[in-house]
Amino acid sequence: MNTLILIVEDEQDILELMEYHLSKEGFETIGFLNTKRVEAALEEERVDLILMDRNLPGTEGSEFIASLRRKGVNTPVIFISAKDKDSDIEQGFERGGDDYLTKPFSMKELILRVKAILRRTQKISSEGLISYRDISLNLGSRTVMIETDPVELTKLEFDLLHALIANQNIVLERDYLLEHVWGEGETYQDRTVNVAINRLKEKIDPTKTKEYIKTVRGVGYSLC
Numbered sequence: 397m398n399t400l401i402l403i404v405e406d407e408q409d410i411l412e413l414m415e416y417h418l419s420k421e422g423f424e425t426i427g428f429l430n431t432k433r434v435e436a437a438l439e440e441e442r443v444d445l446i447l448m449d450r451n452l453p454g455t456e457g458s459e460f461i462a463s464l465r466r467k468g469v470n471t472p473v474i475f476i477s478a479k480d481k482d483s484d485i486e487q488g489f490e491r492g493g494d495d496y497l498t499k500p501f502s503m504k505e506l507i508l509r510v511k512a513i514l515r516r517t518q519k520i521s522s523e524g525l526i527s528y529r530d531i532s533l534n535l536g537s538r539t540v541m542i543e544t545d546p547v548e549l550t551k552l553e554f555d556l557l558h559a560l561i562a563n564q565n566i567v568l569e570r571d572y573l574l575e576h577v578w579g580e581g582e583t584y585q586d587r588t589v590n591v592a593i594n595r596l597k598e599k600i601d602p603t604k605t606k607e608y609i610k611t612v613r614g615v616g617y618s619l620c
């Protein structure tokens with residue numbers, strides 16, 4: 397379960413350049429040239445951050461974000477726009493932006509701002525680490541350390557642990573995990589999630605002394 401960044405930018409060259417640099421940092425991206433299909437994508441995918449141009453064919457970017465905010469969508473947004481007057485920037489924040497980058501911009505600055513927002517919203521460190529107690533996940537290299545010891549996890553176990561750590565304090569329902577970790581098109585059995593959780597527990601806590609993950613009976617799982 398990687399970090400997913402949704403980008404709306406009508407200049408294809410800039411869009412491709414952004415996608416290239418973000419993917420080099422280990423982020424997944426989905427790009428759009430206008431806002432038309434963005435709302436549907438937000439319903440289908442768990443998007444972590446939106447990068448939004450303002451001058452677009454069709455709906456203007458900040459008006460689009462304002463309409464999303466009115467519907468209760470609270471995904472973080474960075475506006476990236478040639479509209480660079482103080483009043484433009486003010487308007488961007490008023491309409492629901494969390495940050496504002498004016499064009500022309502450097503990819504380096506974009507990456508720094510993306511990581512800063514994600515650090516606040518997902519508890520990711522500047523090195524791309526997300527952690528819980530003595531466990532740390534490196535989202536770039538997809539490796540796991542407990543204190544200073546590396547732990548070997550399968551892709552599925554890594555994604556499962558990532559989902560739990562990214563949603564600390566929330567009980568994750570089995571259906572949520574099936575949809576977001578296993579994905580569509582898989583066939584599941586009743587015990588699919590249970591079995592995977594138990595295997596994950598054995599790997600991260602072989603002596604059964606640390607109690608990282610708890611089962612909420614009839615609902616799902618959360619970190620302790």
Ligand code: CA
Nearest residue numbers: 406449451452
């Ligand atoms: Ca534009």
